[in-house]
Amino acid sequence: GHMAKGLRQMRGSLRRADCLVEVHDARISSHIPLSGRNPMLQEALGIRPHVLVLNKMDLADPRQQPVSTRGAGAGRAPVGPLQDSARSIVPLVAKLISSSPRYDRAENAEYNIMVIGVPNVGKSSLINSLRRLHLRKGKATAVGGEPGVTKAVLTRIQVCETPLMYLVDTPGVLPPKLGDVETGMKLALCGAIRDHLVGEDIMADYLLYTLNRQQQFGYVQHYGLPEASDDIGHVLKHVALILGKTQKVKVLTGTGNVNVTMLNYSAAAYEFLRAFRAGRLGRVTLD
Numbered sequence: 001g002h003m004a005k006g007l008r009q010m011r012g013s014l015r016r017a018d019c020l021v022e023v024h025d026a027r028i029s030s031h032i033p034l035s036g037r038n039p040m041l042q043e044a045l046g047i048r049p050h051v052l053v054l055n056k057m058d059l060a061d062p063r064q065q066p067v068s069t070r071g072a073g074a075g076r077a078p079v080g081p082l083q084d085s086a087r088s089i090v091p092l093v094a095k096l097i098s099s100s101p102r103y104d105r106a107e108n109a110e111y112n113i114m115v116i117g118v119p120n121v122g123k124s125s126l127i128n129s130l131r132r133l134h135l136r137k138g139k140a141t142a143v144g145g146e147p148g149v150t151k152a153v154l155t156r157i158q159v160c161e162t163p164l165m166y167l168v169d170t171p172g173v174l175p176p177k178l179g180d181v182e183t184g185m186k187l188a189l190c191g192a193i194r195d196h197l198v199g200e201d202i203m204a205d206y207l208l209y210t211l212n213r214q215q216q217f218g219y220v221q222h223y224g225l226p227e228a229s230d231d232i233g234h235v236l237k238h239v240a241l242i243l244g245k246t247q248k249v250k251v252l253t254g255t256g257n258v259n260v261t262m263l264n265y266s267a268a269a270y271e272f273l274r275a276f277r278a279g280r281l282g283r284v285t286l287d
Ligand SMILES: Nc1nc2c(ncn2[C@@H]2O[C@H](COP(=O)(O)OP(=O)(O)OP(=O)(O)O)[C@@H](O)[C@H]2O)c(=O)[nH]1
Pocket: 055, 056, 057, 058, 059, 082, 117, 118, 119, 120, 121, 122, 123, 124, 125, 126, 171, 172, 173
């Protein structure tokens, strides 16, 4: 429901946007761009320049060339990784907009850029790094106070003075329908879907399956396992043991209740996911 609301609220700003910057997680390289799945965004895309930013490259496997960049051409300009390319975004966007035939830039000196992406992909981080790059510290933050821009949800942030450029941050939205279960799992592992909605245990299992399939054995070393394993129970038991993840459980017996200390598998699963997200299990591309 709140995703649909987010999309509805974006519609107004979309009309004013001169360019779309779509932020992607480089670890889900074959993930179809959000804009390619959403009719509303697609409609807007048809007439507006579109920049694809691959973020979190430091977490992705450097040996894997992101597939998304192959979509270059057709009005799409791939950019990435963030730390190297943030500098090129403003000039690139300015060039794309000025060469866009639909707009008479002489009439309007402002550039409005809408930043979209699934939750947690790094939209705010991108905006902040652009601000740091292009504005001196302490400069005014122009926040959208005009009709149609909901302050709490869609804020207009000045990121550059010449050319005068504003970014509109948007709430992270997911496409209404995910292609398949694996796409959902990958998005969840990257933090785009709340863990408890999917289940930490099943996500940990999927992560282990992916790591083994790709022969990414960083976890074996990280947790001091004797060898690789495809048994999530076995791995989580080890993680729980070395991290001291235990819980007291009340057990009813014939002679009364006793408290038993047991390994906390859910806490171990959560730690396993956290280690992956922080890059401690190695640089992994999920596709
Ligand atoms: N390792 C790594 N972490 C990043 C990178 N960019 C962002 N992050 C982290 O990813 C998390 C989410 O970043 P945000 O910028 O808040 O993402 P967002 O897309 O604005 O999130 P929502 O507002 O929830 O949609 C934060 O913990 C960031 O520190 C990156 O390039 N590398």
